Amino acid sequence: MTQTLLNLLAIAVPLAVGFASLFAFTTWLERKILARIQNRIGPNRISLPFTRFRRLFGLIQPAADGLKMLAKEDIVPRDADKLLHLLAPILSLVPPMMVLCLLPLELPYATAGMRALQAAALDNAVLLFFAITSLNTLAVFMAGWASRNKYSLLGGMRAVAQMVSYEIPLVLSAAVVIMAAGGMNAQAIVEAQRAQWFIFTPWGLAAFLIFFIASLAETNRSPFDLPEAESEIIAGYFTEYSGFKFALFFLGEYLAIFAVSGLAVTLFLGGGAGPWVAAYPALSCVWFLAKIFALIFVMIWLRGTLPRLRVDQLMGFAWKFLLPLSLLNLFVAAAALKLAKPWLSWPVGALVLYGAAVALSRSHRADAAPRTYSYAE
């Protein structure tokens, strides 16, 4: 019993603490990358106190931010629903924390006893992942409703519409991988990609792109950050949150990014597979995190590039483009998996999927004419 408890702690604590500190690092990374994209420097002032290490590229910045958040006053609006207002940030943190242990992350020091306790070994890990992450919508809407603020409510409504819509292409594109791997066990899915990562098949590539786009929307990342659109609705659902509750929302958001990137790595990018893993099994963990951070880099890069969508564009993109395409992709994957001639899958699959994507994008082109000037030419 004691041994089981110790094993459980040995898995759970590093996951919780490790990803929380990776969150701090990622906020720094995001600010630095965005700054460099805009030809700025980014945070670089905070120094380590009482040492001669003066600046360290601003790496101490997240610690200073965290301290500031802790020290700030916790303001609750007078007319807010106090209980829901308190519960929302906590609930927004729980689902991403839970799904992190569903990732097939092989801790280097794990013994057989620890591995048996890992949730990644569950037979329906992928299903559980989607079931738990959909709880996040509830936390967001709770925050929007409880604040009794029009911006919060607008953000909450937007978030519900967006997260419910994008969950469908997200799950459908994951279903392709489940078909190919023949199960929902995360480790079995990684195992099934030993010969070839699923991203290197036509249906896998299409599913990965759909999954990545939908995961951007699921985690409220730019260009789908409508629920917290600063220029439109202040901060959306967490407008009325300050101090550590705000930090909890922030943390929950980044943990959700880790979780959904981790799932993308599991489903499409071969999990912890990579060079020299056979010789040094501890590297598997490193490769897994490296792939997660590669995806996060692309997310930040997209944030530095693309402007935000309009609400109608957002919903239209999910229902009229991503959904039909991911449905078609199911058929393409089924055909490719049963195909007698595997070499045909690339040309035919790519042609069908790309043709469908072009046809879909053409049929829904916006009718709005560009702005015309009546006097200037």
Add this chain to the structure above:
Amino acid sequence: MRLLGFGILKGMAVTLENFVRSYFDRDRRHHLFTKEYAWEPGAPAEVLPARADTTVTAHSRNFPILLHDGADPMGGIRCVACQICERECPPQCIYIEKDYDEQGKYIKRPAIFDIDLSVCMSCQICVEVCPFDAIVMDSQFELSTANRFGGLLQHRDQLLKSNEYYHRIHPEEARARDDRMAQEKAEKEAKQAAADAAKKKAAEAKAAAEIAAEKSKPEPSAPTAGGAA
């Protein structure tokens, strides 16, 4: 036919180029805009702003102002109250009323020209549509006031700035605008002069023709025909 998603990839290429070159490239297009330690005594000259009386560069653009030539603001005001900018302004932050003299005749200048700074989004469309080069962008951003709403509605006399001021804040742009205006004026004058000359010539030719006609036809009974008009 362009590849689907090509625009996104193109944009991403631009941002990636910025990201990478911000570390290696020292040329003007990719240099870092943040000046470090500009406030510290003994800061190197290259981190200080170009002019002593401002912290912004000549490329900064903020709310619009009206221009006037010469020393007298209302005497040299370029705006003729044509209201093009009022109509084109996307957030509709401009309000103009035309000025009339005692006889009710429209004199080409605005009686009221207001810009609501709480609405203006500094898009510069008013500058682009103005055919009279009367409205340009300011670089003034320190607009705090002690009262809550007073500074938000800018009236005509607050908006009026001299061309010299414009030259001071955006030297290159002002010079280019002056050159273009001078060129347009010269072209217009040349055109006018050519038109005048042609008119004069035509009149002379007509007079000569009439004299010739009178000479060839001594009888005054036949009136001159209209010609091939």
